Amino acid sequence: GAVVSQHPSRVICKSGTSVKIECRSLDFQATTMFWYRQFPKQSLMLMATSNEGSKATYEQGVEKDKFLINHASLTLSTLTVTSAHPEDSSFYICSARLSSGGGQPQHFGDGTRLSIL
Amino acid sequence: QKEVEQDPGPLSVPEGAIVSLNCTYSNSAFQYFMWYRQYSRKGPELLMYTYSSGNKEDGRFTAQVDKSSKYISLFIRDSQPSDSATYLCAMSLYGNKLVFGAGTILRVKS
Numbered sequence: 001g002a003v004v005s006q007h008p009s010r011v012i013c014k015s016g017t018s019v020k021i022e023c024r025s026l027d028f029q030a031t032t033m034f035w036y037r038q039f040p041k042q043s044l045m046l047m048a049t050s051n052e053g054s055k056a057t058y059e060q061g062v063e064k065d066k067f068l069i070n071h072a073s074l075t076l077s078t079l080t081v082t083s084a085h086p087e088d089s090s091f092y093i094c095s096a097r098l099s100s101g102g103g104q105p106q107h108f109g110d111g112t113r114l115s116i117l
Numbered sequence: 118q119k120e121v122e123q124d125p126g127p128l129s130v131p132e133g134a135i136v137s138l139n140c141t142y143s144n145s146a147f148q149y150f151m152w153y154r155q156y157s158r159k160g161p162e163l164l165m166y167t168y169s170s171g172n173k174e175d176g177r178f179t180a181q182v183d184k185s186s187k188y189i190s191l192f193i194r195d196s197q198p199s200d201s202a203t204y205l206c207a208m209s210l211y212g213n214k215l216v217f218g219a220g221t222i223l224r225v226k227s
Contacts, residue, residue, distance in 0.1 A: 002163075004160075006160070034214070034215075042219075043205060043217045043218065043219050043220050044161070044205075044217055046214055046215075049214060091158075093160045093161075095160075102211045102212025102213070103148070103149055103168065103211050103212075105149070105151050105163055105166045106163075106215060107163060108153070108160035108161045108162070108163075109160050110159050110160045111158070111159065111160045113158065
């Protein structure tokens with residue numbers, strides 16, 4: 001149980017393109033989902049916390065107009081990287097926490113490797 | 118000082134060895150403790166999840182939490198080459214975001 005699916009797994013696109021990444025909890029409901037960015041050989045860096053039906057909370061230094069997050073249902077959150085540039089190239093990972101409580105662990109998707117040419 | 122300290126390794130062991138991975142932390146209010154395994158180019162996979170102090174065992178894995186020392190451990194018995202990965206400790210308060218360690222790279226040699 002507690003499977004999180006992330007799509008696509010790999011994206012290569014030109015500079016200036018907007019890219020949408022989907023995160024789905026397949027077998028549970030997730031009131032809260034999280035978006036992370038991971039640089040090579042580093043730990044995960046939280047970008048934003050997404051609550052179903054409300055605006056996302058962004059971490060300090062993360063541009064909310066650059067990284068648009070939508071959490072329209074209890075099983076789906078999306079991250080859109082708008083007008084992507086080479087510096088946005090990274091590994092983006094989402095996670096979801098069961099709706100039953102804030103003490104539940106986060107379950108992660110398999111990540112999206114974004115490469116901007 | 119980082120909120121969570123974890124030796125990045127790499128830690129290299131022979132197949133069949135017992136592996137000990139550790140994290141220390143500074144915030145005594147942390148209540149929830151997790152260990153994740155991350156293979157290259159994949160997302161982290163939850164291995165162990167514990168609340169407060171104590172031990173938890175699941176197959177070849179044992180997690181220990183010592184809140185008085187602010188120290189958590191993950192033991193892997195009979196290690197296999199397939200255990201080679203990066204191991205991340207993480208902890209949180211109720212309803213709060215996870216705080217991760219830097220991750221320890223483990224290599225199990227056959």
